[in-house]
Amino acid sequence: MNAVKLTPPTGPVRATIPLASSKSESNRALIIDALTNFRCDLQNLSTARDTQTMIRLLQSGDPVADVLDAGTTMRFLTAYFAVTGQQKTMTGTPRMCERPIGILVDALRTLGADITYLKNEGYPPLQLNGFSPSAEANVRIRGDVSSQYISALLMIAPTLPNGLTLELTGAIGSQPYIDMTLEQMTYFGADATADWINKVITVKPSPYTPKPYTIESDWSGASYWYSVAALAQDETSELELLGLKAKSLQGDSAIVDIMRPLGVESTFTDTGVLLTKRPTETALAWDFTHCPDLAQTVAVAAAMKGVVLTLTGIESLKIKETDRVAALQAELQKIGAELVEIEPNHLYEVRQVATTNQSAATIETYDDHRMAMAFAPVSMRQEIVIEEPGVVAKSYPSFWDDMARIVDVQAMQAGTNVAG
Ligand SMILES: O=C(O)C1=C[C@@H](OP(=O)(O)O)[C@@H](O)[C@H](O)C1
Numbered sequence: 001m002n003a004v005k006l007t008p009p010t011g012p013v014r015a016t017i018p019l020a021s022s023k024s025e026s027n028r029a030l031i032i033d034a035l036t037n038f039r040c041d042l043q044n045l046s047t048a049r050d051t052q053t054m055i056r057l058l059q060s061g062d063p064v065a066d067v068l069d070a071g072t073t074m075r076f077l078t079a080y081f082a083v084t085g086q087q088k089t090m091t092g093t094p095r096m097c098e099r100p101i102g103i104l105v106d107a108l109r110t111l112g113a114d115i116t117y118l119k120n121e122g123y124p125p126l127q128l129n130g131f132s133p134s135a136e137a138n139v140r141i142r143g144d145v146s147s148q149y150i151s152a153l154l155m156i157a158p159t160l161p162n163g164l165t166l167e168l169t170g171a172i173g174s175q176p177y178i179d180m181t182l183e184q185m186t187y188f189g190a191d192a193t194a195d196w197i198n199k200v201i202t203v204k205p206s207p208y209t210p211k212p213y214t215i216e217s218d219w220s221g222a223s224y225w226y227s228v229a230a231l232a233q234d235e236t237s238e239l240e241l242l243g244l245k246a247k248s249l250q251g252d253s254a255i256v257d258i259m260r261p262l263g264v265e266s267t268f269t270d271t272g273v274l275l276t277k278r279p280t281e282t283a284l285a286w287d288f289t290h291c292p293d294l295a296q297t298v299a300v301a302a303a304m305k306g307v308v309l310t311l312t313g314i315e316s317l318k319i320k321e322t323d324r325v326a327a328l329q330a331e332l333q334k335i336g337a338e339l340v341e342i343e344p345n346h347l348y349e350v351r352q353v354a355t356t357n358q359s360a361a362t363i364e365t366y367d368d369h370r371m372a373m374a375f376a377p378v379s380m381r382q383e384i385v386i387e388e389p390g391v392v393a394k395s396y397p398s399f400w401d402d403m404a405r406i407v408d409v410q411a412m413q414a415g416t417n418v419a420g
Pocket residue numbers: 023024025072145146147148151173174177292293316
């Protein structure tokens with residue numbers, strides 16, 4: 001078992017964190033670039049494994065596209081390879097083959113893609129057998145399972161002979177990710193409009209225009225530093241996060257507002273954002289429907305500060321890298337807190353149940369980068385061991401290097417007594 005042991009800092013926390021760039025923005029830019037025959041000049045692409053996998057698979061002539069555990073890579077490439085008529089087997093990790101894709105496959109079939117399931121109906125692996133465009137340009141699609149299906153369809157829509165009209169049904173989750181897709185498409189010359197009142201998105205057929213594009217730093221990755229600032233014991237602590245903008249395409253920039261009641265003030269500078277400490281409130285209620293990737297970060301920060309956190313909008317967490325609700329329930333206990341389901345699959349509460357200062361709680365990470373990164377800030381207040389720290393490579397490969405700027409990060413190898 002590999003692990004890292006993090007030891008609390010002794011004085012104030014003061015560091016400048018370079019951050020990874022956004023894998024969400026990167027993976028969209030890469031699909032659009034591919035649709036211009038790779039004529040865009042993309043700058044600051046993410047080093048995240050999800051993005052590196054996207055780059056590799058776009059360049060590969062291999063008939064098998066193994067996306068590993070990258071959801072956006074699976075969904076965006078399925079749509080891209082399908083409508084560009086490439087015969088590919090789409091597969092991934094065992095967990096990826098448990099993450100649903102039927103909603104996207106049904107929509108692509110309506111548009112003329114020939115797709116078969118190789119194992120379980122509705123799940124990867126898939127076989128893409130070719131594309132003969134149908135006259136149909138209207139697709140109804142559920143908005144409450146994953147926005148990634150919608151983004152995948154929108155990005156390929158300008159290449160369809162009749163464009164695409166998407167009618168979204170039911171509740172819409174992760175909407176800022178759809179807005180990000182539309183903004184990036186529009187930047188590259190697409191004619192795409194969203195009518196959010198009637199939940200209809202229309203994309204006209206027209207080629208993308210190749211242009212230079214620079215990816216912003218990753219706000220989801222920034223959230224862990226917000227948690228570090230929230231949990232830092234010394235009131236004079238401050239962190240500078242580089243490459244973030246006040247006006248971002250990323251919905252996870254909501255962390256600025258979420259963390260204010262948890263004691264973090266944000267000041268935007270020419271180079272990024274400066275985090276300083278402010279007074280903490282006793283309770284916080286947040287709807288994570290549009291920023292699901294922040295839920296783990298905030299749950300751990302609230303648990304450690306003894307702030308009662310009411311969460312809604314976390315239904316989609318069950319179909320991500322792991323069942324994140326179950327994973328949080330199991331691991332929060334180890335830091336003296338609990339995640340209680342108040343209303344089935346809707347309303348949850350995080351409460352601190354013990355103010356213990358257990359030494360070196362050992363946190364399992366469930367093949368989920370966000371479990372590792374969400375629990376790392378606990379090290380502001382107590383020693384903590386994080387198992388399988390390599391999971392962070394999915395979105396933020398340099399996370400532990402950045403963490404080592406503020407705490408002692410000690411690698412522990414297989415067979416070591418990590419609780420020692
Ligand atoms: O489009 C994207 O880049 C993403 C959308 C979200 O997924 P869902 O739409 O499935 O919530 C988010 O959780 C994921 O990390 C990235």
